[in-house]
Amino acid sequence: MVAVTADPSAAFRVGDRVEARIGPVAHGGHMVARVPVGEGTDQTSVVIFVRHALPGELAIVEITDVAKRFFRGDAVEITEASADRVQAPCVVAGPGGCGGCDFQHVSLPAQRELKAAVVAEQLQRLAGLDLAVAVREVPGATDGLRWRTRMQYVALPDGGYGLRKNHSHEVVEVEDCLIAAPGARVAIAGDPPARETATETVRDRQFEVAADGFWQVHTGAPEVLVATVLELLAPRPGEKVFDLYGGVGLFAAFLAEAVGPEGSVLSIEGDPRASAFAKSNLADLRQAKVRAGRVDRVLTELDTFADLVVLDPPREGARKQAVDAVADLAARKIVYVACDPAALARDLAYFAERRYRVTEVRAFDLFPMTSHVECVALLESRL
C-alpha cells in the first residue's frame, strides 16, 4: 500500500465514497472539504472540492476526479443538512446530472451569500482588498428561473437535445431547461454561425445583434448594468469616454446620450460582426464612433487620453497589457464590468500598480442557480 503522506493523491480512487464535513465555498461552484487520511504517523489530510453540498453539512462524497494535489467529488448523500438546503426545482440537477447549475439545491438568499463570500475572498487574495460585498437580486426572475436569454444545447443522435455534465463531454437530455427565458435564442453546439439577427430593446433604444453573438444573458442585465455604469461614471456633457470590449454598443449608446454632441464616445470591439452591428446601432449618435480591433492594440495605436472609461472584457479578463493601455488613457474614473471575480481581482491588482484605487464594488445575481456572479468595480485615479 502507498503511504498517503508520500503521495496523498493515492488516498482515493474515482468512485470511492467518504464521509466529509463540508467547509467553505470556493470559486467555481464547489465547497472545500478537508478529510483526514492515513493512520498514526502516516496521518495527513486531503482537500476535496465537493459539488452539491453546503458549508457545515455532513455528507457522503463520491470521488469523481483525482488530481495531483486535490480531489473532486459529488455529495451523493447528505447526513446532516444545512438550513439553506432546498429541493432543487430542476429534475436533472444534482450528482451525475446536468453541469449547468451548481446551486439549485440552495435557497436564493443563501446562493447570493455564497457568491458574496467568493467575491470577497477573490478580492482579498488576488488584489489585497478588504471589502464587504453584498450580491444584489436583479429584477426579472425573483424565483431564480426563466432568466437566460441565450441557450446553447447539444444535439443528441436520437434527435433530442441536451446539456453537458460537469467536467465532461457526456450529455444529459434536457427537454425544458428551467433557467431558459421564454423566447430565449437557441443555438446548437457545432452549428455554423447564425445568419439571423435579433433585436434587443433597452430603454428607448433598439440594438441589432447576431442571433448567436454576445448579448447580456439575464433578461434584467442590460438595464441594471447600464444604470450602474451611468451612476458610477456620472458622465458630464462634453466629456470624452471610452467603451472597451463594447459588443454591439450597449454602454456606448447611453454614454453618448449623456455626454451629448459636444462630447465623444469611442467603442472598441474585437469581433468584426459585433463592431459592424455597433456602427449601425450607434449611427444616430454622431458623437459615438466604433473601432474594430483588440483593445490593447487599438489603444496603443491611438496614444490618446480619456475622461472616463468603461471596460467589460470577456471571462478571462483584460490582462496586464490591456490594463496598462487603459491606465495610459489617464481617465478620472474607470468602471470595470466583470463576469469572473478572479479575473477581475487579478486585473484590479494591475490597476493598483498604475495608481488606480478601487472605491466601490457592486455585485449582481445575474446568473441565479449557478455559481456565477457579475461584479462592477469603480476605480479612481490617485494621481
Ligand SMILES: C[S@@+](CC[C@H](N)C(=O)[O-])C[C@H]1O[C@@H](n2cnc3c(N)ncnc32)[C@H](O)[C@@H]1O
Ligand atoms: C462581455 S462582452 C461585453 C459586450 C458589451 N459591453 C455588452 O455589454 O454587450 C465582451 C466583448 O469583448 C469582445 N472582445 C473579446 N476580446 C477582445 C479584445 N481583446 N479586444 C476587443 N474586444 C474583445 C467580445 O467580442 C465581446 O463582444
